[in-house]
Amino acid sequence: MRCEVCDYPLWNIRDRVCPECGSPFKPSDFEFIINAVRFCCPHCGQDYYGTGDRGHLTPSEFDCVRCGRHVQMDEMVLRPTEGVMEEQTRVDEMPWLDRGKSGRFKAWFRTVTRSMIAPGRLMRTVPEGASGWSALIFAVVTMLVVSMINAAPILLIALIPMSISGARGSASPGRMALSGVFALGIPTAIALIGGLILMFLWTGATHLILRLIARPAAGLGRTFQAICYASGANIISAIPCLGVYFGWIWWVVSAVLMVKEGQKVSGARASLAVLAFPATALVVGIGLYAWFVFWALSMSASGGLTSTSGVQSVATALQDWAQDHDGAYPDHAIRLVQEGLISAASLLDPTGSTPMLSVPVGSTTLDNFEAMTGEEQAAVAQEAVDALGPNVVAYRLGDVVFTYPGIDGADPDPGLWILVRWPDPDHNPINPATESWVIVKADGTTSSYRFSGLAASPMAANLKQQNLLRKSLGLPPLPHPSTVTHDAPAVAGP
Numbered sequence: 001m002r003c004e005v006c007d008y009p010l011w012n013i014r015d016r017v018c019p020e021c022g023s024p025f026k027p028s029d030f031e032f033i034i035n036a037v038r039f040c041c042p043h044c045g046q047d048y049y050g051t052g053d054r055g056h057l058t059p060s061e062f063d064c065v066r067c068g069r070h071v072q073m074d075e076m077v078l079r080p081t082e083g084v085m086e087e088q089t090r091v092d093e094m095p096w097l098d099r100g101k102s103g104r105f106k107a108w109f110r111t112v113t114r115s116m117i118a119p120g121r122l123m124r125t126v127p128e129g130a131s132g133w134s135a136l137i138f139a140v141v142t143m144l145v146v147s148m149i150n151a152a153p154i155l156l157i158a159l160i161p162m163s164i165s166g167a168r169g170s171a172s173p174g175r176m177a178l179s180g181v182f183a184l185g186i187p188t189a190i191a192l193i194g195g196l197i198l199m200f201l202w203t204g205a206t207h208l209i210l211r212l213i214a215r216p217a218a219g220l221g222r223t224f225q226a227i228c229y230a231s232g233a234n235i236i237s238a239i240p241c242l243g244v245y246f247g248w249i250w251w252v253v254s255a256v257l258m259v260k261e262g263q264k265v266s267g268a269r270a271s272l273a274v275l276a277f278p279a280t281a282l283v284v285g286i287g288l289y290a291w292f293v294f295w296a297l298s299m300s301a302s303g304g305l306t307s308t309s310g311v312q313s314v315a316t317a318l319q320d321w322a323q324d325h326d327g328a329y330p331d332h333a334i335r336l337v338q339e340g341l342i343s344a345a346s347l348l349d350p351t352g353s354t355p356m357l358s359v360p361v362g363s364t365t366l367d368n369f370e371a372m373t374g375e376e377q378a379a380v381a382q383e384a385v386d387a388l389g390p391n392v393v394a395y396r397l398g399d400v401v402f403t404y405p406g407i408d409g410a411d412p413d414p415g416l417w418i419l420v421r422w423p424d425p426d427h428n429p430i431n432p433a434t435e436s437w438v439i440v441k442a443d444g445t446t447s448s449y450r451f452s453g454l455a456a457s458p459m460a461a462n463l464k465q466q467n468l469l470r471k472s473l474g475l476p477p478l479p480h481p482s483t484v485t486h487d488a489p490a491v492a493g494p
Contacts, residue, residue, distance in 0.1 A: 001030050001037075001078060009086070011079055014042055026074045031055060036084050039076040043067050049081070094125040096138050096229070108141060115232030119254040123226060123261040132221050135228035139199060140192070142231045146247070147191035149238040202277045203227045206255075209273040210263060217264035226258035252278050310346040311421040314400060315440040317341040318418055319409075327410025329418075332385045333397045334361055337369060338377045344370050347398030351436070352423040359398045359424075360486050362387065366398060388489055393476050395489035399423045401481045406492075407442065414443030415469050422481035437481070 001010045008020035017024050027039070032055030039048045039057050044067040052058035061072040080086055095114070099107030114122040126135075207223040210216045216223070233254040237247025252274065260270035317336045322329050336342045344366050348354050359366035362383030369380060388395055394403045404418040412418075421438040438448045439462065449458055459480070467477040476492035484490050 001027070001032075004029075011086070012077055014077055016074070027076065027078055028056060028060070028074050036081050038079045038081055039073060040079060041067065041069075041071055042075050042077055043069050043071070045077075048076075094122070094127075094130070097126070097130060097134060108138070111138060111229065112142065112232035112235050115230055115254050115258075116235070116250065119230060119233070119257040120261040122229060123258040126225055126229065126262070128218055128222060130225065132224055132228075135225045139228040139231040140196070142235060143192050143195045144188065146234060146238045147188040147195075149240075150191070150244065151187040198281070199227060199231070205277040206259065206273045209276055210259070210265065210269070213272060214263070214265040214269040218262065222262045223259060226262045227255050230255035230258045248278070310348070310350060311400065311419065311438050311440060312446055313346050314342055315419060315444060315446070318404065319444065322409030325409075327408055329404045329407065329409045332381060332388065332395075333400070333402050334369070334381045334384050337366075338374075338381050344398075347400050349399040349421060349423045349428075349436075352399055352428050354399050354424045354427045356398075358427065361397075389491065391492045393490040393492050394478055394481075394484050396424065396484045396486050399428075401484045403478055404442075406475055412442035413469065413473060414441060414445075415466075416442045416473075416475075417466055417478070418442050420481045422484075424485070425482050426485060 002008060003010055003018040003021060003023055003025065005023040006018060006021040008018050010018065010025055013019065016026060032050055034051055034055050035049045037050055037055060039050060040046065041048075041064045044064060046064055046066040048057055050056045050058075057073045057076075060074075061070065063069065064071050095102065095107040095110035102110070111122065203220070203224045206227065207216070207220045210223065230251055234247050234251040236250050237243040239247070256267070256271050256274045259265070259274050260267050263270070265273075314333070314336065318329060318333075320341065321336065330336060333347070337344050337347075344356060347359070347366065348356060355367075357365050357367040361369050362380040364372075364380055369377060372380065392405045394401050394405065396402075399421055401420045401422050402418070403416075403420060407416055407418065417439055419440050421440075423437075436448055437459065438446060440446050447462075463478065463480060470477060479490045
């Protein structure tokens with residue numbers, strides 16, 4: 001029992017004022033563990049023990065059995081029961097609500113621990129009138145910790161290639177830092193916002209069901225406190241790789257126990273109310289995933305689903321290069337890899353069979369090129385440029401046929417093709433059921449198709465229209481992409 005103003009111990013004091021700061025107090029203002037405190041008669045010292053609510057005397061006033069004088073509980077001198085330490089007289093405190101004394105991190109850690117191993121006890125320490133904001137802040141902090149730990153591998157994956165580029169001098173520290181912020185911040189923000197939305201929906205559904213099947217002891221705010229503080233058990237989700245699969249289960253179990261305690265309902269009713277929303281969400285999630293898999297397989301079989309993200313990054317890098325070089329496209333697409341604008345993997349069809357180690361680049365291969373120093377890359381890139389020779393119309397690098405040679409990048413006709421992703425014929429026998437080809441035009445638009453024969457429609461029709469456009473602009477015709485190999489780039493006329 002300590003002064004609420006100055007924290008001075010108030011044991012064995014007859015006067016009802018703190019001797020340190022002069023603040024008044026009454027024993028009835030405090031809550032004690034049952035039988036942990038001796039209430040002593042102020043006249044004769046006879047001991048009495050609190051067995052009622054909050055560890056108080058029952059009744060609160062009576063005639064002393066020793067001296068016969070009438071006494072009231074608030075007149076008595078209080079001492080800890082013999083053999084009981086002062087700390088053992090106090091009822092449990094809610095760590096998070098007491099964080100001003102113990103420190104925020106310690107309070108958060110203790111609350112997380114209790115939500116995992118003693119959720120019912122934790123809920124008993126939360127006053128019904130406690131702020132819902134404190135509960136929400138605790139849940140947000142816990143979600144942030146879990147989300148940031150889970151996003152850390154994504155950050156590492158994003159920074160490794162940037163670090164390699166930085167060592168070669170092709171990526172600035174500012175660009176690396178910005179990439180790190182996006183790699184960590186975006187997944188964390190998405191996880192936090194999504195988690196909060198689900199938590200609010202979960203709280204509403206739980207309390208609504210409680211109202212239908214039971215008589216909850218308190219309002220929606222009490223249910224909200226239970227769900228928020230139970231989120232501490234979700235810290236298990238921060239375990240790399242495995243936690244995300246069962247951490248939320250611990251949260252649900254803790255929520256059941258805390259709702260049961262907070263709303264004074266049976267375990268069966270608390271379980272039904274709390275489990276309804278996550279069970280429904282799980283079933284819906286599995287159903288949507290199954291639908292997506294079915295849709296993806298259906299689209300793949302019908303030719304409607306093709307992968308264009310890699311080739312779009314190559315096209316974007318080409319356009320950025322032209323803007324930075326007065327409208328001139330690179331003398332060879334390997335420059336884009338050299339400068340760190342694209343990865344070597346983006347030059348391959350993800351559904352194809354072209355191995356990176358078989359793609360020639362000068363005197364080496366695409367696989368080895370990324371591992372070279374900046375000086376070595378510059379020398380090999382120049383070899384690749386020299387190997388093209390004069391009057392090039394189109395050339396191949398990996399599964400991409402580049403058709404931009406001769407096009408003015410400063411003001412190109414939007415309908416001109418700048419590249420075609422066509423799997424390397426040396427490694428990809430065409431399977432019309434699974435493989436695709438992609439056209440990217442100078443205006444950035446992308447068109448993807450399934451194979452229907454190497455020389456038949458729709459490539460034949462598209463190629464005919466493209467060559468009519470090229471002819472009107474004074475450009476030489478393009479050959480069929482299947483005829484452009486690493487050893488045989490297309491050249492204009494004799």
